[in-house]
Amino acid sequence: MKTELRSCAACGEPISDRFFLEVGGCSWHATCLRCCICQCPLDHQQSCFIRERQVYCKADYGKQFGAKCSKCCRGISASDWVRRARDLVFHLACFACNQCGRQLSTGEQFALVENRVLCKAHYLETIEGGTTSSDDGCDGDGYHKSKTKRVRTTFTEEQLQVLQANFQIDSNPDGQDLERIASVTGLSKRVTQVWFQNSRARQKKHIHAGKSKKSCMDELSQDSSVHCMQSEV
Template sequence: CAGCGGKISDRYYLLAVDKQWHMRCLKCCECKLNLESELTCFSKDGSIYCKEDYYRRFSVQRCARCHLGISASEMVMRARDLVYHLNCFTCTTCNKMLTTGDHFGMKDNLVYCRLHFETLIQGEYQVH
């Protein structure tokens, strides 16, 4: 086992980064999350990471909506100085996904579809 160095005599084992692991030994080196049931794990300089810790430590940018890392090869949406995963660029009110060419507005660094932004702005300027 790449984790504990012990012999693997279990019926099942995990194969990650071309090494064999006891199911109980494949853990994130940062948070110690057991990765046996995770779909992905990440490796850097011989250490194993869960997705969140890998992106937290090694990503350059973070999504303004979900706060997870954005890899250099990912397609993104940009608004002002903020960057979003494509799936995260949604209206704060209705969660409608916004794509290139869609009209949207921003208030307090939150994204709104055109309808909800106009409703928000109209509500601010009503005379009471």
């Protein structure tokens, strides 16, 4: 009996091989199933991805269509700590005021202006056109009085990328590593050390908040079960 040969979705040639691959309802020569980005063969991979008739390996699919940080535009992995603002997602270290570069803490008020994150102070300056109240250091004629202000460090996207990458490897680097990271980023060792301290504190706060929430839910569950038992008696 004559049987119609399948056509390969990649090369269009008939498939006469004893073994072939089927992906997304299409047939492929084993040697033709490749990632459209890196061209690596996928015949021995456990999985692959198809989107708009294009085949991707897992790594390239994640790069193309996976979640990305709205600040640094780098990919976000499942193990990364993130913050969300509306439909935007940020790395923990990237969730900082665009004006002053200060990282924002849990519960702190902030604003989104054209997808830019602003702390409360700089948001108020934006909507008020830079004007502030009379007790902010201005004299009666409207001139600013000289007063000492703490200088805040502003991090560039490249510096944040380096800092975050090293934080994922070791959240508490020693003095030698701090000097190395400071040298790479162009920051002082003291600023680098403070950044790591703040990031560890925020991470610890997130973990503690998650445990507290779970503990609260466990207590509610226990109370409910006791109440039911008493009702039966």
